[in-house]
Amino acid sequence: MKLTILGCHSATPRINTHPTSQVLYIRNHIFLIDCGEGTQVLLRKHKIKFSRIKHIFISHLHGDHYFGLVGLISTFRLLSRQADLHIYGPKGIKEVITLQMKLADSWTNYGLYFHELNSKQSELIFEDEKVEVRTIPLDHRIYTNGFLFKEKPAPRKLNANKVREADVDVAYYSKLKQGADVYNNDGQLVKNQDVTFPGPEPKSYAFCSDTGYDPAIIPIINKVDALYHESTFLQQHQRLAELTKHSTAIDAAKIAQAANAGKLILGHFSSRYEDVEDFRREAQTEFSDVELAESGKVFEI
Amino acid sequence: MKLTILGCHSATPRINTHPTSQVLYIRNHIFLIDCGEGTQVLLRKHKIKFSRIKHIFISHLHGDHYFGLVGLISTFRLLSRQADLHIYGPKGIKEVITLQMKLADSWTNYGLYFHELNSKQSELIFEDEKVEVRTIPLDHRIYTNGFLFKEKPAPRKLNANKVREADVDVAYYSKLKQGADVYNNDGQLVKNQDVTFPGPEPKSYAFCSDTGYDPAIIPIINKVDALYHESTFLQQHQRLAELTKHSTAIDAAKIAQAANAGKLILGHFSSRYEDVEDFRREAQTEFSDVELAESGKVFEI
Numbered sequence: 001m002k003l004t005i006l007g008c009h010s011a012t013p014r015i016n017t018h019p020t021s022q023v024l025y026i027r028n029h030i031f032l033i034d035c036g037e038g039t040q041v042l043l044r045k046h047k048i049k050f051s052r053i054k055h056i057f058i059s060h061l062h063g064d065h066y067f068g069l070v071g072l073i074s075t076f077r078l079l080s081r082q083a084d085l086h087i088y089g090p091k092g093i094k095e096v097i098t099l100q101m102k103l104a105d106s107w108t109n110y111g112l113y114f115h116e117l118n119s120k121q122s123e124l125i126f127e128d129e130k131v132e133v134r135t136i137p138l139d140h141r142i143y144t145n146g147f148l149f150k151e152k153p154a155p156r157k158l159n160a161n162k163v164r165e166a167d168v169d170v171a172y173y174s175k176l177k178q179g180a181d182v183y184n185n186d187g188q189l190v191k192n193q194d195v196t197f198p199g200p201e202p203k204s205y206a207f208c209s210d211t212g213y214d215p216a217i218i219p220i221i222n223k224v225d226a227l228y229h230e231s232t233f234l235q236q237h238q239r240l241a242e243l244t245k246h247s248t249a250i251d252a253a254k255i256a257q258a259a260n261a262g263k264l265i266l267g268h269f270s271s272r273y274e275d276v277e278d279f280r281r282e283a284q285t286e287f288s289d290v291e292l293a294e295s296g297k298v299f300e301i
Numbered sequence: 302m303k304l305t306i307l308g309c310h311s312a313t314p315r316i317n318t319h320p321t322s323q324v325l326y327i328r329n330h331i332f333l334i335d336c337g338e339g340t341q342v343l344l345r346k347h348k349i350k351f352s353r354i355k356h357i358f359i360s361h362l363h364g365d366h367y368f369g370l371v372g373l374i375s376t377f378r379l380l381s382r383q384a385d386l387h388i389y390g391p392k393g394i395k396e397v398i399t400l401q402m403k404l405a406d407s408w409t410n411y412g413l414y415f416h417e418l419n420s421k422q423s424e425l426i427f428e429d430e431k432v433e434v435r436t437i438p439l440d441h442r443i444y445t446n447g448f449l450f451k452e453k454p455a456p457r458k459l460n461a462n463k464v465r466e467a468d469v470d471v472a473y474y475s476k477l478k479q480g481a482d483v484y485n486n487d488g489q490l491v492k493n494q495d496v497t498f499p500g501p502e503p504k505s506y507a508f509c510s511d512t513g514y515d516p517a518i519i520p521i522i523n524k525v526d527a528l529y530h531e532s533t534f535l536q537q538h539q540r541l542a543e544l545t546k547h548s549t550a551i552d553a554a555k556i557a558q559a560a561n562a563g564k565l566i567l568g569h570f571s572s573r574y575e576d577v578e579d580f581r582r583e584a585q586t587e588f589s590d591v592e593l594a595e596s597g598k599v600f601e602i
């Protein structure tokens with residue numbers, strides 16, 4: 001799994017700070033998460049193939065998280081995209097995008113599917129044989145979801161020597177990869193763990209932005225390998241964080257600590273701060289493995 | 302009058318080519334004309350004071366001409382703008398902007414006024430003591446207007462020596478500046494032209510994008526000092542221009558020639574062309590004073 005940060009600042013886009021958007025490479029997917037104004041230019045800058053993006057997840061309908069979406073949809077049309085595009089986001093997202101298409105009299109020539117969300121409980125919103133995505137209900141000024149991306153367990157790998165010694169018919173190999181015990185050619189039971197290795201450990205990534213400090217998310221993201229958690233403010237503006245339902249770096253670190261996260265990535269920095277390293281310093285008082293999001297930065301998970 | 306080009310390419314924003322937006326300095330106004338995605342970042346880049354923009358003119362509701370508007374309105378709010386903002390654009394613009402504010406539960410704390418257009422005739426849409434703005438109905442795939450910006454005649458200037466010699470009372474000076482004849486202290490008529498100089502020549506600027514070749518606009522823009530006319534295509538794609546209701550460089554030049562324009566500025570270039578100088582070369586077969594729009598370029602009119 002690999003995460004590329006496109007934009008990670010709050011509120012207004014500026015020359016060198018971009019609103020939220022991220023690209024997650026997970027198994028054979030490229031997922032786009034949030035899509036602030038200018039995202040399509042950042043996708044080009046970081047040479048991410050437009051045609052491979054088939055699923056876009058929008059956390060909430062504040063402009064810095066989705067004002068770039070309609071332009072991206074429109075650009076896909078101009079590039080004669082064929083592949084379906086699925087948009088997951090709060091109720092209302094379909095109306096606002098389709099209204100803009102209607103006013104422009106410019107409808108997509110590819111399949112555009114909206115999956116509107118309104119549940120306040122975590123729910124499974126995407127699943128295939130390799131990956132699942134669940135919402136993480138967040139506590140913000142408007143209806144907002146984070147997203148938990150989880151790989152499914154990979155097939156076990158055959159131990160070629162042992163499987164041959166055990167005299168298992170080739171027909172049973174796929175059952176072995178799925179973790180089942182099988183009978184060999186002599187009718188004897190062969191224990192799966194004796195003839196296979198575990199597959200690669202499935203990884204998980206949680207995206208949590210925007211939100212106030214919200215311990216209710218801890219069980220949902222428990223033991224996540226990497227947690228992106230917004231930290232709009234430093235401790236000196238803690239009251240402002242509470243008022244606006246945003247988090248401080250320390251809030252984010254407390255969540256990471258309580259959820260046993262492997263790593264914490266901070267972002268959604270307010271542009272009032274000159275030195276984003278202060279976010280790391282404050283968070284590290286609560287949690288050790290802290291990284292800072294930065295446009296163009298790639299995290300291997 | 303001074304025109305700053307922010308973006309002047311068609312269709313999709315790229316790293317170094319930006320969709321349409323321009324800033325016109327006219328008398329004491331700063332007018333924003335069209336507002337493609339990323340316009341607010343270009344305004345910052347070119348150090349244009351956000352608070353001085355009080356009127357925004359949107360030609361039509363294709364995304365490359367207005368997808369940056371909602372973000373700009375939202376940024377004005379975040380910057381605690383106080384001044385009213387007036388938006389002039391096609392019917393529908395109010396609905397699409399207010400829907401996005403509603404979904405974000407983020408209303409402006411300044412006055413936001415929409416002036417929706419639906420006339421197919423040229424109409425006066427803004428006027429004060431120094432400037433007037435009229436629509437230029439264009440021929441595009443959806444309802445589209447260009448805009449004609451005209452300075453009103455400036456007051457005449459007093460010829461200080463002559464006015465003293467003629468013994469005109471100071472009370473009549475403002476009448477003289479307005480061009481009227483007046484009586485002097487001896488009751489004799491003083492001809493205005495004997496004691497005043499003409500004020501600076503009023504200037505005009507016409508913005509015409511997007512449009513197919515449309516001679517109907519010629520009388521509206523007759524003798525305009527500077528004409529920005531879209532030229533999406535070169536001659537080799539003339540058929541495509543007709544199909545999509547865009548213009549070639551030669552179409553634009555023919556309009557400039559027939560309208561006795563002072564200068565032609567070409568823009569809205571398709572990104573398919575490597576060398577935009579070809580647009581100038583083709584246009585100059587029909588009209589001599591041709592300039593090419595370019596992001597950041599400033600034209601004194």
